[in-house]
Amino acid sequence: MxxxxxxxxxxxxxxxxxxxxxxxxxxxxxxxxxxxxxxxxxxxxxxxxxxxxxxxGVLAPENITGPNLASKVSGRTGIIFFDGYWLQDGDSPDNLSGGHVDLWNGSKLTGFGSGVRISWNIVLPGIWWDFRNSKTILFFPVK
Known part of the structure; x- marks a missing residue:
């Protein structure tokens, strides 16, 4: 980013x-x-x-944590931060700290791999973790 x-x-x-x-x-x-x-x-x-x-033009973040994140940001553009959904060195399985930042174009994540993973619900434990399991998901609207 x-x-x-x-x-x-x-x-x-x-x-x-x-x-x-x-x-x-x-x-x-x-x-x-x-x-x-x-x-x-x-x-x-x-x-x-x-x-x-x-x-x-990048506004204060909105907490959109939960299973229906797309419905919360539909039609708006911004930056999405996913926190605590994948295992980094030093993490325990019940306390994940890995994160990801991506762009949202109003209907989907713009990174090809991220967009495909979310759209088709592709999860490969240890390789591609599930964004929806993030401890926190923040949306920074871009005007």
Whole structure:
């Protein structure tokens, strides 16, 4: 997602340890520089940065957690953050922390793999986890 923002002229200069705390359980911020621009490497920290409202037109997040997420955002565009649905190193099976960020075009996720997985309910435990089982799902409307 960071690279997409870079391509449309958003340099993410405020994505730094001064503004965003590392994900719980991580000692450092998941940040690297690509072509000299800060880039988020963890969905959780990217979402925390978006909560600071650093981009004009990206509104405050709405909690859309639950099984009917598509109906809650139908007809609107935005960025969706899925938190706590896949197993990262150090997680226990009952406390997942892996996340994902994707674009929503009003009717589906725009990432090809993500869109297909959601539309066709493809779940391969250990490879492709079920987004709908996320502990938290946030929608950042884009106007």
């Amino acid at each position: 960071s690279v997409t923002l870079h391509k449309v002229g958003i340099a993410m200069k405020s994505f730094s340890r001064k503004r965003v705390r590392p994900m719980p359980g991580k000692p450092t911020l998941g940040r690297l520089l690509l072509a000299g621009k800060p880039t988020a490497t963890r969905a959780y920290e990217f979402a925390e940065w978006l909560k600071l409202r650093p981009i004009a």
